[in-house]
Amino acid sequence: MQIVLSAEVEALLQRQLNSGKYQNAIEVILAGIKLLEQQEDIYQGRLQDLQQEARIGWEASQRGEVVDGATAIAQIRANVRSSYGVSNEA
Known part of the structure; x- marks a missing residue:
């Protein structure tokens, strides 16, 4: 298999080799693949968290435990004020 790299990718690869961190192009490519795998694992984990x-x-909304955005912001502000002893006067 032959891989053709764009000039930009070739320059990036060369910079990595010139840094002395890698011995050859294969090491640079493997490092990039490893980072890609780690990134995909992070995204997959975050996706599961978001789900x-x-x-x-959704369950809270089905139980009627949600409020509209303006009410939520007002509650957050009130909590911050009471936590830091800030008066309601502006």
């Missing part, structure tokens, strides 16, 4: 959070929100 769980969405499920929790």
Whole structure:
């Protein structure tokens, strides 16, 4: 199999080799593949977290435990004010 690299990718590969961190192009490519795999694992984990959070929100909405955005912001501001002893006067 032959891989043709764009000039930009070739320059990036050469910079990595010139840094002395890698002995050859294969090492650079393998490092890139490893990072890609790690990134995909992170995204997959985050996707699962988001799906769980969405499920929790949906279940709360089905129980009537949600408020509109303006009410939520007002509650957050009130909590911050009471936590830091800030008065409601602006």
